[in-house]
Amino acid sequence: MGENGTVWLPEGASALTPEWDGLFYFVYYVSLIIFVGVVGAMIYFAFVYRRRKPEERPAFVKDNKMIEMASVVIPTILVLIVFTWGFKTYVRMNVAPPDAYQIQVRAQQWSWTFEYPNGAQSVGEVHVPVDRPVQMVMSSADVIHSFFVPAFRVKMDVLPNRYTSVWFHATKTGEYQIFCTEYCGTAHSNMLAKVIVEPEADFQKWLQESQSTDLTPVERGEQLYKQQTCNACHSTDGSPGVGPTFKGLFGKERPLEGGGTVVADENYIRESILDPTAKVAQGFNPIMPASFGSLPPEDIDALVAFIKSLSE
Numbered sequence: 001m002g003e004n005g006t007v008w009l010p011e012g013a014s015a016l017t018p019e020w021d022g023l024f025y026f027v028y029y030v031s032l033i034i035f036v037g038v039v040g041a042m043i044y045f046a047f048v049y050r051r052r053k054p055e056e057r058p059a060f061v062k063d064n065k066m067i068e069m070a071s072v073v074i075p076t077i078l079v080l081i082v083f084t085w086g087f088k089t090y091v092r093m094n095v096a097p098p099d100a101y102q103i104q105v106r107a108q109q110w111s112w113t114f115e116y117p118n119g120a121q122s123v124g125e126v127h128v129p130v131d132r133p134v135q136m137v138m139s140s141a142d143v144i145h146s147f148f149v150p151a152f153r154v155k156m157d158v159l160p161n162r163y164t165s166v167w168f169h170a171t172k173t174g175e176y177q178i179f180c181t182e183y184c185g186t187a188h189s190n191m192l193a194k195v196i197v198e199p200e201a202d203f204q205k206w207l208q209e210s211q212s213t214d215l216t217p218v219e220r221g222e223q224l225y226k227q228q229t230c231n232a233c234h235s236t237d238g239s240p241g242v243g244p245t246f247k248g249l250f251g252k253e254r255p256l257e258g259g260g261t262v263v264a265d266e267n268y269i270r271e272s273i274l275d276p277t278a279k280v281a282q283g284f285n286p287i288m289p290a291s292f293g294s295l296p297p298e299d300i301d302a303l304v305a306f307i308k309s310l311s312e
């Protein structure tokens, strides 16, 4: 985005940009045409049919069926076009392709931290490969923030008590601005970061160089699984225990005690760690201690990553 701002959308750099911009400008120009038409007709009529003499009386106006029909049918068609187009685009924007490369995003007052599947971390900039779908799985350590990349046309709230996500498919290499667009305190307007879109080879090279000697999130999750003695109740090989096994748990639809089902996604697993009795899996007793509620967000992310890794 230019330093001086503009009334037009910034140059797009993601696969969904043409569709998104098409819809935006369709609404924009249709509104413009209707605005000019309505205001123009108003000014024209006010001038042509103005009262010229004090005794002048307007003639009786009879209704015109054609005009009445048109003023109902045309707006209805326009609204249906915008709805259909908008709904399709919305679904495409919200459902990440299953093979998307996943990056964990942690927001806090007032910075962005990014963690990659190999354990590499970066602050204030996120490296992504070009021509490949990338999904950001986001959470906040404190208040509500919002992740906004104008060039990719993606914006999503980042919340302290659940995961949200956005995905994009960058089509051009380069640097793009990330803004926080939810007022989050004193340094809100400085809560900036950059997306650095690189060719796959450069990205892989950067990823290797940035990998710390630390464990990957999955390895850290496995370590926590033992340290926090999750293994006392939850097996990883499918064998029954006091609690449900973690093997093949992720992504499944799970029946609950007291009826209903839930899909075991990131948010369900997170909730089950922080508030174990909220949704109890069918056939189990609500006896998991609530003490895991004090685990830091990085540990929750790692445990989720570990449970996810057992889904295959």
Ligand code: CUA
Pocket: 108, 109, 110, 144, 145, 146, 180, 181, 182, 183, 184, 185, 188, 189, 191
């Ligand atoms: Cu974070 Cu505004």
